[in-house]
Amino acid sequence: MRAFQLLSQGEPANLIKCDRPNPASDEIRLKIEACGLNFGDLLMIKGTYQERPALPFTLGMEPAGVVDAVGEDVTNLKPGDRVAVYHGHGGLAEYGCFPAANCNLLPDNMTxxxxxxxxxxxxxxxLxxxxxxxxxxxxxxLVLGAAGGIGLTAIEIGKRMGATVIACARGRDKLEIAANAGADHLIDSDTDDLHEVVKSLGGADVVYDPVGGDLFKAALRACNPEARIIPLGFASGQVPQIPANIxxxxxxxxxxxYWGGYLKFAPKVLHDSLDTLLEWYAAGELHPHISHTLPLEQANEALELLRSRKSTGKVVVTI
Structure with missing residues (x-):
């Protein structure tokens, strides 16, 4: 089979040929049809992600496809089931073996x-x-990086939970996508003063921040009393130092x-959340945005779309 593997830290990953794996007793083997890309994949290549699989390893955190074989202890899945998986790595390949506990059955109306x-x-x-x-x-x-993969979902979910959503993104094209996702107010990070705009709208009660850097500082100053601010990542390249006096x-x-950490210390919390989300999708209440779909042969080009911030929503590699 073919797999997109990282052989050396910091070097580009390459498409190689390797043996098809066999599932362990608690695993399924997946015939992978597609794999979503994430900013964490770029960090894994650099060796700066929270988790560091032993080299060489296959990139790709979230594959989806059809169960091809099951281990002897697996009772909740069978060959032919359509599933999506979160596993941290292993998804950019024609086949992969993953814990059955990490698999989620796809609704009939979800490709x-x-x-x-x-x-x-x-x-x-x-979560x-x-x-x-x-x-x-x-x-x-307040959602920063609002046109990115997690930013758009935060807008949708925030609106569904009854919040007023302020979306901050770079450029009018990205803000238009945020508006289509349901944002009530828009801030262009290239031209607008985030602090002044948010304060003029009454301040923020919750800040969702995958960006960090100067935007984090401005958002913190625009928070209302008893606000909650969640740093999810640092796409700006700057980890903010938080002033305790504020x-x-x-x-x-x-x-x-750290969402992936729940698999280790509270997996039920994560799985219950995903069950809810898949039910919402099946009911037509969520509308995922995929800006680019590229074949496995162009996986490096797909990663570059994330690195250069030329994508919106999700980038998916098809196998």
């Missing part, structure tokens, strides 16, 4: 291409806003959050 771009983006936003930030109806949610004066919570 594998959509399924491959669904779990991480929607799962991250739902962040509902479980960690305790977002309430009537509150104001937290003290405004009684602000800064909430640590």
């Amino acid at each position: 594998t291409t959509v399924g491959a771009g669904f779990l991480v983006a929607y799962g991250t936003s739902h 962040a806003l509902e479980h960690r930030a305790r977002l309430k109806a009537g509150e104001t949610l 937290l003290l004066v405004k009684n602000i919570d800064v909430i640590g959050y």
Whole structure:
């Protein structure tokens, strides 16, 4: 089979030929049809992600496809089932073996291409806003990086939870996509003063921030008393240093959050969240945005779309 593997840290990954794997007793083997890309894939190539698989390894955090074989202890899945998986790596290949516990059956109305771009983006936003930030109806949610993979899902979920959503993104084209996702107010990070605009709209009760850097600082200053701010990543390349005096004066919570970590210490919380999201999709209440779909042979080009920020929503590689 073919697999898109990282052989050396910091070097581009390459498409290689390797043996088809066999599932362990608690695993399924997936005939992969598509795999969603994430900013974490770029960090894995650099060796700066939270998890560092032993080299060489196959990239790709969220594959989707058809179950091809099951281990002897697997009872919840069977060959022929259509599933999406979150596993951290292994998805950019023709086949992969993954824990059955990490697999999610796809609704009949969800294609594998959509399924491959669904779990991480929607799962991250739902657990962040509902479980960690305790977002309430009537509150104001500020979403930074609002046209990205997780940003658009935060807009959709925030609106569904009854919040007023302020979307911040770079350029009018990206803001138009955020508006289509349901954002009530738009901020162009290239030209607008985020702090002034958010304050003029009444301030933020929850801040969803995958960007960091100067935007984090401006958002923190625009927070209302008892606001909650969630740093999800640092796409700006700058990890903000948080001034404790502002937290003290405004009684602000800064909430640590790593979605993938729930698989290890509270998997039921994560799986219940994904079950809810898949039910919402099946009912027609969520509308994933995939800006680019490229074949496995162009996986490096697909990653470059993320690196150069030329994509919106999700980038999916088809196998």
